[in-house]
Amino acid sequence: MSDLGSNGALRDDLSICAVMAVGDVVYRWTIGDDRLDWGSQAGLLFGIADLPSIANHRDFVARIVMDGPSRYERICLARESEPGQGVPYELEYQFRDDFGGLRWIEDRGRWYRGADGSPDYAVGIMRAIDERHHREAQLVKLSTYDELTGLLNRVRLKEALGEALVAAQRGRQNAAFLLFAVDNLALINDAFGFDVADEVIVCVGERLSRMARRGDSLGRYAGNKFGLVLNNCGEERLNDVCARLLAEVRDEVVVTTRGPVAVTVSAGSIALPGHASSVDQALARAEEALVSAKQKLRNSHAIYTPSRERDKTRLRNINVADELITALNDRRIRIAYQPIVDAHSGVPAMHECLVRMERPDGTIVPAGHFVPVAEKLGLIGLLDYRVMELAVETLCDRADVNLSLNISGRTIGDRLWRDTLASHLHADTSLAERLTIEITETVAIHEIEELTDFVAGFRDLGCQIAIDDFGAGYTSFRNLKTLDVDLVKIDGSFVIDLVNNPDNQFFVRTLVDLAHNFNLPTVAEWVSNAEEVAMLRDFGVEYLQGFYLGEPILSLPARLASSGVISSKGLRAAPA
Structure with missing residues (x-):
């Protein structure tokens, strides 16, 4: 050649x-x-x-x-x-x-x-x-398929959903989108490890894939979530389809390298094109249906249905969030001070800082109007930070004032909030001696390890720590001892109609005895009349708080009361 x-x-x-x-x-x-x-x-x-x-x-x-x-x-x-x-x-x-x-x-x-x-x-x-x-083939595969499961990845799944939506909008066929989430995957991670959780995800994907028809598109939408695009599927069939898919995952344990694991999934679905006009809207509404399903029991399914009331609530949340952000930027977040009085002398021992929002016209908006929205939309940290700044300003301006500052669970882990407050307390040690930080009991239950560090840090600086809404979450004896708090505030729901409600009387007595076993003084919230004052005092409650004893006010008086008067309504304290 x-x-x-x-x-x-x-x-x-x-x-x-x-x-x-x-x-x-x-x-x-x-x-x-x-x-x-x-x-x-x-x-x-x-x-x-x-x-x-x-x-x-x-x-x-x-x-x-x-x-x-x-x-x-x-x-x-x-x-x-x-x-x-x-x-x-x-x-x-x-x-x-x-x-x-x-x-x-x-x-x-x-x-x-x-x-x-x-x-x-x-x-x-x-x-x-x-x-x-x-x-090049690997790059194409990575751009199309999920590396762990081999199913379509999120990008390609959205493309398949878009194609099905366009076809449905043109009247060629009905379609549906199902979003599945593996229930309690975090528990599987904790119990067996991340590698076993990956095995579970792969197995769930395989089982869903077995049930998918030719022409349907199955993909991994997120960590523990799968999406399934069903072509030629009307809304009337969704309940039956989802029930069969959930059963396919549930009815047989997943055999992993570390043993069998029982697995279930929950699902949210949406019919197309009737309930979504875009891919993003379809995904958002399927997520919404999935959240509704997960609020039931495990292994549940929910179909998205329009709701005028829900849409109104969303619009209101958006408006309130916008109003709140503007108020934060314009420095229109205010503190209302509500006295916590000594049950025997009636003298204010401290004032709780309650957040308020001032509108541009000067009207004051109560916390119930915007705090729940702030918690839902993740704005509560900004709000807590501003309230902390205002509380520190008050402590600096008024050496005769003791304040109680209530914080959300999210703020417990907010390093900026913690470091900022700590820097103020280091600069002036007298501030810590007059500051009590209130933590809700539900946070104490779920965040015990992080909370223990938080409590120890601020107690070392000289602050007092109070458990708020005590009784609402049934804190264990161990947690109460571990946290080493200084004060217990009994949840106001047990004080409502206290005089006429024997169950509430029993609960309050029990909670007071529990607190006293740990040598902790107690505060009763939501006190509304003189009869409740007398009964709570007899139960051994040391401090009282409620509109009857003093409504929240936007500015503290020049001189705080020092007489035995419990409230401005003239009720005198009984002799000690």
């Missing part, structure tokens, strides 16, 4: 050596004779032992796999003018080797015209590109 004679495109040995060094093979194709002359190492490139078996173009193309026009057509039927420097071409195709495999080949070169102007010969270089094709 010739090694490219004097008519070859590469005429010097140095060029040939350079090409061979990088694994390329040069060739010359004499088109009229259908003859192929190969450079050295062609047998290695193609994986064939008998190089003469591809000495002509006809035999060579019998081994290649190429979609569309033939190699000859792609190279020689180009109509570009050939000014004497050749017409370039570049192809990619697969070549069948002697072992039954397919090798990707990159084929680049130029053809040159003969005397009649038609293609006479071509000179080119072939290169093995299997590794490049593998990398």
